[in-house]
Amino acid sequence: MQRGLGGRGLILAGWLAAIATCMVPCAAFAGQTAAPAGQQPESSTTAQAPMTKAQAKELFRSVDEIMSFVSSDSKLPIEHRVKRKLISRDQVNRYLTKKFNEDEGTKRMERSEIVLKKFGLLDRDFHLRPFLLSLLTEQIAGFYDNKTKTVNLLDWIPPDQQKPVLAHELTHALQDQKVGLTKWSDVTLENTANNVQQDNQHIQMDEADTARDAVAEGQAMAVFVDYTLRPTGKTLADAPELGDRLQDMAADSNGSPVMARAPLLLQQSLLFPYTDGLSFEQAILVKKGAQAAFADVLENPPSSSFEIMNPQAYMSHAPVPVLRLPDIHPLLDAEYTPYDVGVMGELDVRMLTELFGGRKVATALAPQWAGGVYYAAQRKSAVTEAEKDSTASIALLYYSRWKNADAARSFLCVYASEIPRKYSGVVRRTQDEADGNEQIYSTNEGDVLLSISGDGVFISEGFELPLARKLRDQIVGIQPTGPLQTAQVQPHELSLGLAHTLSSFGIIRAAALQRYTFEGYPSTAR
Structure with a gap:
């Protein structure tokens, strides 16, 4: 499918993927570190005073320390130091709005909207563009920009709350140093298919961006969890029950007014890279270790949402079902x-x-x-x-x-x-x-x-x-009557294009991760 429907899934994921190709998919955890037991975290939309110069200096200094943790946890080597920049909420919002208005991905997204409505995945009277702009401004937080090789820090979030976020974003930095995320994360065909050869080429390459987004975000989520669990001495690999707990927390839209009223398609396609991506990475971590879950998956990424949702199929190299179109x-x-x-x-x-x-x-x-x-x-x-x-x-x-x-x-x-x-x-x-x-x-x-x-x-x-x-x-x-054809390493899927585009803006459901309270595990945020 063309970028915008998917490969990411029907249409949504593809769109979001296309909007910000200069930015790697990242998590915007505005203040979403683990809250101490019994304490509610602050809302990501609560106005906060800009941090002091001393706080900014502390946060900048912590980047190298956290980078070392990320490298140790993921086994991804540090090739060079990462640049860092402090930005304001207004700067973030102006940048995203401008990019949303100008990016080719927005045009693809708007084109795909009508197909989602035809399928019934969006109501006929739903207007995607203004809704996504509202979502962007509500959800955005820090991000790693793989074009400038810079981690952008937020001047309205206290340093202690940003450090776990940094663990997530700096995972993207090491992924970028390993495989070059600009090219690696966006492999979907751009143009409309006009003949049977192009039709089937699009079908073969339809879900790859979705799967790669899930890998990038799943790895970053795994490191985020490990960083948060440091005081316990545990990791995601030896506390696997946390993966299911995170899935449940992510499904809770409390604290995110825009996401709470989002269509099911938008909610699930946006969350897919983070929740299902984390489950995928966790399964490989538990069975094969960090080298396999990080470097090896980056070198040989899955090609479909099927493999992300069925990590055993990926690990066993099971065929991914792909159908064909005749010359219609x-x-x-x-x-x-x-x-x-x-x-x-x-x-x-x-x-x-x-x-x-x-x-x-x-x-x-x-x-x-x-x-x-x-x-x-x-x-x-x-x-x-x-x-x-x-x-x-x-x-x-x-x-x-x-x-x-x-x-x-x-x-x-x-x-x-x-x-x-x-x-x-x-x-x-x-x-x-x-x-x-x-x-x-x-x-x-x-x-x-x-x-x-x-x-x-x-x-x-x-x-x-x-x-x-x-x-x-x-x-x-x-259609074949025997085993189905296997997808190449570059498909896209209708709805997941949306997730890809949003994640490339540095978006994640801030409210869900703000509620990160690991019962029975002490928090790093104090």
Whole structure:
């Protein structure tokens, strides 16, 4: 899929990835160090006086000490000293707003928004751009800039609260020295696919940026936890229960008003690199040690959200399910312009099924995913900007494979239940259905065809029924019957593009990490 849908996941992750390519994904833990037991941490949005010169000097001096800890903990060598800079909240906000307005990633993000809405992952009346600007200004904190090789420190956060944040950010600095993060973290194809070769190239490369973001942030989170646990003598590797505790805390949006009202897609795709990335790194740490979890993973990164969510599959070199598209352009190009193509990965399925069917359904179905691909085209009859911005201008197809026929049918039921909520004027046309494996609907945006064959589910929204059936037959017919093709080391995924872009701005849910209280473990923040 094009940057912006994903590879990061449907669309969201890709967008966020594209917005700030000069900045490595980083965590903005504004004041999010562990709070002493029984004490609530300050809100990241609470106004605080700028630090004194003495405090600034202490914080600058601590950079080298913390860098040594990070190197020892991660086994990543220090190649050179890292530059440091103290910046104000206004400077951060002005920089991010300017970058958001000018960056090519914003344009890709806005283009992808319509596909997310077509899938039902965003409400039709949701406006992503102003929401993300609000989120940026609420969530931003310190960051490492891999373009200038500088760690940017915040003049409104006390030094003791920034030191664990520094452990996170300086992990990015050592990653940068190891592999060159600007090039390493952004490998998604830029241009719209216009033929079958480009379609499948995009599909092959669709989730890589998402997976690499999860590696970068997961490693930084692991070091952050180890730094916080220093007084106990424990680490994430020998206190593995902390990983689950962090997942639970990250899911709590208390203290982040903007994130609390964010759509599920935005919340989960934003958190994915930090929470699932941490779980991925923790699994490798426990089984294989620091060298494998840090340097080795940077050298041979996973290629998909599937591997991040299933670290055992990554460690055992299990094939990553990747489907193919036939040459559908002769059927479409007279009336449609190619708009987007890509992977619907396991993370996308988890979010989609939770949104449509609830968390229990998502927990049960997502692990049964065995590959998914989508294609979006825009009607050439849509001429005005208003017409092009409408989901009615987009026709969408989505083909997924499942580990068994029961899982495929369950997914079809979940997806079908959402059709009346996505469209108006929905009427089921049972008289047009060829057999019990088809569901056909009329909607205000055209025909909808849902079809199941064995362990495969085909969905068409907006294509006229005869064309939809031709597309289905070609797509189902080209898929392998044996083991699925393995993804290359560079895919992207629809929703995760958002996470990639946001993380590259230096964003993380500050409120979640502000609540970092490890029960039973003393805190480094006093």
